[in-house]
Amino acid sequence: xxxxxxxxxxxxxxxxxxxxxxxxxxxxxxxxxxxxxxxxxxxxxxxxxxxxxxxxxxxxxxxxxxxxxxxxxxxxxxxxxxxxxxxxxxxxxxxxxxxxxxxxxxx
Amino acid sequence: xxxxxxxxxxxxxxxxxxxxxxxxxxxxxxxxxxxxxxxxxxxxxxxxxxxxxxxxxxxxxxxxxxxxxxxxxxxxxxxxxxxxxxxxxxxxxxxxxxxxxxxxxxxxxxxxxxxxxxxxxxx
Numbered sequence: 001x002x003x004x005x006x007x008x009x010x011x012x013x014x015x016x017x018x019x020x021x022x023x024x025x026x027x028x029x030x031x032x033x034x035x036x037x038x039x040x041x042x043x044x045x046x047x048x049x050x051x052x053x054x055x056x057x058x059x060x061x062x063x064x065x066x067x068x069x070x071x072x073x074x075x076x077x078x079x080x081x082x083x084x085x086x087x088x089x090x091x092x093x094x095x096x097x098x099x100x101x102x103x104x105x106x107x
Numbered sequence: 108x109x110x111x112x113x114x115x116x117x118x119x120x121x122x123x124x125x126x127x128x129x130x131x132x133x134x135x136x137x138x139x140x141x142x143x144x145x146x147x148x149x150x151x152x153x154x155x156x157x158x159x160x161x162x163x164x165x166x167x168x169x170x171x172x173x174x175x176x177x178x179x180x181x182x183x184x185x186x187x188x189x190x191x192x193x194x195x196x197x198x199x200x201x202x203x204x205x206x207x208x209x210x211x212x213x214x215x216x217x218x219x220x221x222x223x224x225x226x227x228x229x230x
Binding site: 001032034036042043044045046049055087089091094095096097098099100101 | 153155156167169170171203205208213214215216217218220221222223
């Protein structure tokens, strides 16, 4: 099974900052990667799929890049509503697997 | 607007079978463009894929749970269900149902999720 590793596990930042979260796959997954945002007590929300395609309705300050084994999620100008936990997920091969999550906290 | 809603007991005894149902509204479970999946999240931990099903009944299960999992679909009720047998405390989690994009014969990301339901395994 493919393992997904995110870094950092947690991150402190301020409103207006630019932040980047990294996700690494244990083997190549082409661009079959999604990013999700999860707020406490809520279900995850799809932000990005196919590594860089923004889901409908997601603000353009979110962007994704990468292919193969290394991927990044960037939030260009943090807003208060962006403080949450972020997960990557590969869907290149079965079973689909999630990273362990990156908790984005207010500094 | 598509909505998914999980239902079932919030407390299950060890060694018994966990049973949950996901009711889909605002869209048809019989669409050829989607699978329907179950994902779980132990308290304070990350997400784990349990399995998924097509309206035809075709299933994919996570090998780590395959021996204990059964997912079924009832197209007449626009529902799909999860059964997890021989549960232990390690199966305590929030269980989510979700829609899985299915494109060109491949499973894709999860674009709609239910709100989740906490299932606790305890005597």
